[in-house]
Amino acid sequence: MGVYLAQFLSGLASASALFLAASGLSIIFGVTRVVNFAHGSFYMLGAYFGYSLVRNLGGGALGFWVALLIASIAVGLVGLLVEVIILRRLYKAPELFQLIATFGVILVIQDVVFWYWGAENLLGPRAPGLSGIVRIFDVPMPVYDLALIAIGPLVLLGLWLLFNRTRWGVLVRAATEDREMVGALGVNQSLLFTGVFVLGSALAGLGGAIQLPKGDANLLMDFGILAEVFVVTVVGGMGSIFGAFLAAVLISELNTFGILVWPNGTLVLMFILMAVILIVRPTGLLGRPETIGQKTETGPVEVVLPAGPHYKIFVAVVIALLALLPLLVDDFILVLVTDILVLALFATSLHFLMSTGGLVSFGHAAFYGGGAYAAALLVTYAATPFELALLLAPFGAGLLALVIGWFCVRLSGVYFAMLTLAFAQVAWSVVFQWSDVTNGDDGLLGIWPAAWASGTATYYYVAFVVAAAGIFLIRRVVFAPFGYGLRATRDSSLRAAAIGIDIKRQQLAAFVFAGVMAGLAGGLFAFSKGSVFPDEMSIPRSFDALLMVLLGGIESLSGPVVGAAAFTWLHDELITFEYWRLLLGVVIVALVLLFPQGLGGAARHHVGRYLKLEASPGDLRSATPKREQRA
Amino acid sequence: MGIRKVLGAAVLAASVIAPGVAGAQETIRIGDINSYKNLPAFTIPYKQGAELAIEQINAKGGVLGKPLEIVSRDDQGKPGEAVRYAEELFTKENVVLISGSLFSHVGLALGSYAGQKKRLYLAAEPLADSLVWAQGNRYTFRLRPSTYMQAAMLAEAAAKTGAKRWATIAPNYAYGKDAVAAFKEVLKAKVPDVEFVGEQWPALFKIDAAAEAQALESVKPDGIYNVTFGSDLAKFVREGTLRELFKERTVLGLLTGEPEYIDPLGPEAPEGWIVTGYPWYAIDTPAHNAFVEAYQAKFDDYPRVGSLVGYNAMLSIAAALEKAGGTDTEALVEAFEGLELDTPAGAITYRALDHQSTMGAWVGTTTVKDGKGVMVDWTYEKGGDYLPSDEVVKTLRPANGG
Structure with missing residues (x-):
């Protein structure tokens, strides 16, 4: 009896910190529609600020709690900076840009924290006066846990009062319901957004700070809490604070x-749990269906046009250059370009899903890794020859995509994205922990190509031919009837349904196709490195793909190829600096702010129209009504 | 300060890139790949140890008449990146071999690469047993005592305590599973009537320490074998102490005594745990004293296990180069097999049988002194004494593993 009660109380205690962080994310999303990936970084900052402040404000119960409060406010101020400097400029941009910008913020904060506080984990100070235990049914229970149990509901109550008893809170709720209406009624939206962002950041900071007496401040906290906070927010229902509380308790x-x-x-x-709840209640426990933004937010989608004659010549020149590359450069450049080609195929498959299908996946690495693992498992357990394993890899990934897609296409917009993230995490966890089959973190080794293909130049050609074929196939599908049908479901699901397109099936097919292509890239990757590890399925890997697509520009079909090249090159250039993450983060943020069309888009915009890289774009574009742009 | 650091890094980076052409002929270049950004608390000491060794070797005139030079790359904790940098180091930087890495999976990827491309790799810190056994190959050697060796040292200590009912807690991934399996195997062989009454597998760096501590408490074990580390360990120690989990129980901690793990715990370091670790402050041999003195003089910091491993890795490479009389990979492989050298930790040998060095570890009991966790009553256990018999090792390595 006592044991179960103690277990229950422990669960409630850990729910508190989780709730604080998640409620912040939920509030921010509810009002600004920003999926703030940097939220974990705010949580981490709260812990570090709290650590330093408690040390400086000295002992005593008062000093301790005041320090935590100041830490929370300080994180709120950091949030203010991020909002004013970066996000404010992006509210009109597609939501994905905000997402990528917040990813840049993660990198910057990581390096700044490392620079200031150093690498070693900092053990959190104990709460003065609360460091002892009480006995409940003879089971020792830390007093601080009881304090935590009280803090969660207290904050919940405070938030409820704020949102229901103050004018500001009412406006926030109104903005959650209908942003445009609130703006139309003369409320200063940008001030409201800033306020909400600061509040959300401060809550995350408080969450990080109050867990100090139970743990520490360390550099892995940001990504560590991220997945959990997302799950809580989604399970609770995006934008619902009560939902976040319920979900935090449930999950803990x-x-x-x-x-x-x-x-x-x-x-x-x-x-x-998350998958089950989202299947039963697609909008989470207390969430409401999205009134606006039924579609995933990839921005105003222009009509994609077939290649113009000049563009074809341009592509032919690039291909000829790539074909001659082994004669021109040394082995290392070949390895680098092989990596780029593999990533280009991976990014193109995601780009297809996002731009043509209008489905933004946060977990596309599941299929990249899925393909890599399919190939590696075949080689390890069935001694499959290289050629066959490479051929079967995409089908393994496709099978995985079929299962995951079956669940995911039932949702749309940000819920779809979140569910793909969750399933990718399930796939990653299974691979990471089921070590009897996958060898877990130690990975599957010795996945080398057959002798004939193992030379650097030969394997380069293999990757080149396969990746190019894959990219052309994807391009072909975009302009096939299937591709047009898919675009119809993206642009107007009602009309598409009316002319007899089975929307869900169309989307599922697109999801599986993108998965197959990502799996092909994964197979190529496995054989180029000789080993496969769970990292290839992890969240950062999925981010890499999003980053490549965004770098290249969502609008142009060649964007992901440009993005993959730019991404690899950037990484390679910056890595020699000690604070390369800081630099990379700044570069990402700058790119998003300066080139909202991506590099490919910007290049096309500035250079392409003079070179006529597309079939007479002006005429067609003016004849086609643009999709309505939302604020 | 910040700007100066960035500038310094830029200058440093430039100086690494620029003299590549000029220095290629006069120095022997050693490729170094490690996760400098992902686990800096572990890898920076490693790098410093390596730098110290290189400085000392070069002060004595280098090896084969040439100074040694380290060319470093950050693998970001990603095996794929590590393999790419390995390729870069060999083809662009003309390194004669690569060394380094801390994460097991990165080490395994590099080992597989070395075997495939017939290039030499000295795995310095990765612990995975399979690195030199199931996945072993002719071109991969390992310096640090493996998971199996360290677990076997603790199992021997566990057998002496008389505790019969054991519970284990380990992070739920390859290293944790290896560590528990090896511990169980060795302890059962020594004390046939031991019982394993509970196993907990928290997710790595996501421990729910209160719940795990309760769960261990509920099976009432005599002894607890802990493999958690880093922030998981801090949380586990806190909750376990508060909830009286460790009271009147034998607790073993794998690696817990290493400065990297015990120092962040400060005054809350667990007391009375039997651990493997590195009591650098108390090892009183001339060789080790000289090492600590030189290290503190150069870096104004005390050595961690990583420092010692980095230092020994470079000593090993220098010794192998001397023995081989050149930089040819095949000659270096032959030189490494059976290579004997003296290190601050004592004499070690790279076994020809499985390419594992016999570097050992220190086993002792933890206590808190001056607000810091330290090891007392420790002994240095030679790594060679905690490996399975040669017959068993032969079955563990693939037939063509050389």
């Missing part, structure tokens, strides 16, 4: 009791 209790029953299930359990 599930974790706490889960380990009693299934010690090996840590990690996976949470995502299974």
